[in-house]
Amino acid sequence: MRAFFVHQNFPGQYRHVAPALAARPGTQVIALGENAGDPLPGVQHLRYQPPTAAGEKTHRYLRRLEAALFRGQQVARAALALKERGFAPDIVCCHPGWGEGLFLRDVWPEAKLLYYYEYYYTSTGGDVGFDPPGPVAIDDAARVRTLNANHLLCLQASDWGHTATRWQASRFPDWARAKLSVVHEGIDTEAIRRLPDPSLTLPDGRTLRRGDEVVTFIGRGLEPYRGFHMFMRALPLILEQRPAAQVVVVGGDDPHYGSKPREGGTWREVMLAELGERLDLSRVHFIGKVPHAQLQAVLGLSAAHVYLTYPFVLSWSMLEAMANECVVIGSATPPVQEVIEDGKNGLLVDFFAPGQLAATVSKVLASPASYVPLRAAARRTVVERYDLRSRCLPELLGLIEDVAAGRRPRLGGSLERMATEPDGPPA
CATH class of the missing domain: 3.40.50.2000 (Glycogen Phosphorylase B;)
Incomplete structure (x- = not known):
């Protein structure tokens, strides 16, 4: 052939x-x-x-x-x-x-x-x-x-x-x-699986390890199509409710699917300006685009992974997060609902409700042992349907x-x- x-x-x-x-x-x-x-x-x-x-x-x-x-x-x-x-x-x-x-x-x-x-x-x-x-x-x-x-x-x-x-x-x-x-x-679930001892050294020298309250968010572009603005609006409340939480954001500033802000700049700059002093930037870490191996380390650390999207093409990153046994808090939009059943292999929230997102993330961080079965079910879903x-x-x-x-x-x-x-x- x-x-x-x-x-x-x-x-x-x-x-x-x-x-x-x-x-x-x-x-x-x-x-x-x-x-x-x-x-x-x-x-x-x-x-x-x-x-x-x-x-x-x-x-x-x-x-x-x-x-x-x-x-x-x-x-x-x-x-x-x-x-x-x-x-x-x-x-x-x-x-x-x-x-x-x-x-x-x-x-x-x-x-x-x-x-x-x-x-x-x-x-x-x-x-x-x-x-x-x-x-x-x-x-x-x-x-x-x-x-x-x-x-x-x-x-x-x-x-x-x-x-x-x-x-x-x-x-x-x-x-x-x-x-x-x-x-x-x-999804190559043989290669993409929860690492035994992941860690991530931040630009300020601090090292995050499994067991830390790490909230993760991944997008090729940090843009509204992937709910970046709603995620950012949830962060002040998450950080207030969980004083030990650290947030790791992976992705570049150039949008991949939507347009740039009308007022100029990047969506990250727009959201930082909107949130101002309400956001503790010492606990929010923008690490840009990273090699795939480092992405797996980030997912291996995740105590709560947020994936939001418009009704649009489903990201590989959500399925890779599930294969890594992450607790995925996803938007209740059709692409996500095809894969995640609320409370069974992930958690669903209203795309437009940052308060609900914050409450759900805080609940997961407060009781990690309660979500061990859900983590296992998330990986099982990917192995059975997308391996x-x-x-x-x-x-x-x-x-x-x-x-x-x-x-x-x-x-x-x-x-x-x-x-x-x-x-x-x-x-």
Whole structure:
């Protein structure tokens, strides 16, 4: 088999499945991305030139689509260069979110296309109109509808698609879900587990160890989409109620999903200005982005881990926290509710209720022994439903095999799978 993987930030969601496929005898794997990425065994990683920026005169509804078209052209040029050298893939696995998948059908008409679809935008029921809650203006609704133009073109071109969670699948139109499988990329629970003796040395020289009252929060970007503002508003009360508590915040200042504050600066600066002297900064530690190994140490220390999100794509970090046997206090929003059952394998709070969040965190810190069964249940959930080696990787490899062979995937479409599995579709 010859396989071609495409992702702007390769390896992205293909980190495990691409080398696993490459390890099979007789399989050639080539990957294409804009950025350098991490080298993977057996995978030839090529790069395409960054596209031209969208023009300033372009209608604002179309700027993202125009950027996707430029990117799609760059990927098509790189693919044509491979074609001229004799490479003809049996299957193309592509994350088309930035436009990479737009023209691959035209380069290789005979190849099977399996695309990873992450999120379908609507003006109700998702991230738009959530914070602040309320009706969405027609101008925003029209803009959001146009955001799906790239995905709609790719859905028409691809043979099959997959997405990570049932709630994400539920966002797509019925006709699209009929050829969309639900397969998570997987959590390596053999590697991601509670460390025996974790520690973290803070910039001021203090060292945190397990048993300390450590509250953790993780986000690639410290931004409203991941509830950073609500978490910050809960901190003064947490620190007041728990005098020994220390707070560790992991993440960068640049937003990854939302916009920057209208008033300028970063969301961290905005929240620090809002809270002022109410926040004891000697006990709140912003450590920025950290290597994955250090992230596991942070989670291993956690006495209470906070994960808040808009109705949007579920973060890997929440599942990794659960695999680390953290007590996760999550927002009662659909992506989280698909995984966490309140009081069974985690705790749920209202996204917009910092007081409730503070009270729940304080309760967990006050009685750590009470939550030992919940910690175990959190890890069990991830092992049973999202484990890389026993479940997700075999499912992804099987999906690739089926699509490459022209078979209807064994996993079926997401509607079919949701209806037949015992826990049913998302609420």
